[in-house]
Amino acid sequence: MTDYHAEGQKILGRFEDQPGPGSLYEDVSAIYNYPGGGTLFIGNIRAASDATILQRNGISCIVNCQDTSSENFFQHDPNYKYLRFPIAHWWSADGMNSASGVKRFYHPLFSFVENALKNKQNVMIHCLAGAHRAGTAGISCMMYLHGLQMIQAVRYVKERRPIVDPIGSFPDLLDKLQRALVEG
Numbered sequence: 001m002t003d004y005h006a007e008g009q010k011i012l013g014r015f016e017d018q019p020g021p022g023s024l025y026e027d028v029s030a031i032y033n034y035p036g037g038g039t040l041f042i043g044n045i046r047a048a049s050d051a052t053i054l055q056r057n058g059i060s061c062i063v064n065c066q067d068t069s070s071e072n073f074f075q076h077d078p079n080y081k082y083l084r085f086p087i088a089h090w091w092s093a094d095g096m097n098s099a100s101g102v103k104r105f106y107h108p109l110f111s112f113v114e115n116a117l118k119n120k121q122n123v124m125i126h127c128l129a130g131a132h133r134a135g136t137a138g139i140s141c142m143m144y145l146h147g148l149q150m151i152q153a154v155r156y157v158k159e160r161r162p163i164v165d166p167i168g169s170f171p172d173l174l175d176k177l178q179r180a181l182v183e184g
Contacts, residue, residue, distance in 0.1 A: 002168030004088050004132050005066070028057055028124060029161035031138055032146065034117035040145075041122065042138040042161050044130035049073045054080075054124070061116040063109065063125040065133035081121075083112040087133050090173050099180035106177065109137060110144050117145075135164030140177055150178045 027050075028043035039058075047053045048062060051074065063083045064072055074080040085108060095101020116123045125141070127133035135157065142153040154174075157164050166174060 002088075002132075004168070005128055007129070007132055007167065025163055026161070028053060028059075028130070030057075031157055031160040032142060034145070036120075038117040038120050038122045040113065040117060040138070040141060041124040042130050042134050042157070042164065043124045043126040044134075045126065045128050047124060047130070048126040057124070058122045059124045061112070061121050061123040063112065063123065063134075063137065065125060065127040065137050081112075081116070083108060085109045085125075085137060087137050087170075087173075088168075091169060096176065099183040102176045102180035106140060106144070106180075110141065113141050114145065129163065130161065131163045131165050132167050132170065135161065136166040136170040136174065138164065139166060139174060143174070143177055143181060150174045 028041050028047040030039050030041050032040040034040065041057060041059060048064070060079060061081045062072070063085050064070060065085050065087045067086050067088070068084060072082045072084070075082050090096065090105060093101065093105045095104060113123050113125075125134045125137045138161070139150070139153045139157050142148050142156055143150060146153070146156070148156055154166065
């Protein structure tokens, strides 16, 4: 099983002194502007824990894709809404071998993101590095919101945040989502 936390730490270690606009690695990247609504971002733990970064990007809704023991830094601040979506545990969710089970698994994520964006609120999906777990969740959102096939969605998101890399079992999850979305 892939240790996504350890993989995220490797990324953060490589780019520790270089995050920011214009570098190869940013703390937060806009990936999608909802028509007439808000913007969807993918970010890392530095963005999730820094109110200045969140405010500068107008982010008020946050999806935490880390494990359930990770901190939601501003959960007691009424200016922020959170969804915890520990995507790495997808394989243990009920019914993941059926389209309805896959849709049930993703429903909280898609509902939270779509409702916020429709209401002109900016959303950030984050994990430790904003590459594997958050990247896969962001790709999933593009498949759902933008109607992209998996390969198109991966390309679309990586053009906006090159560090995104659905590793481990995440390609299988994205394939299951693609099949579930085709079934309607």
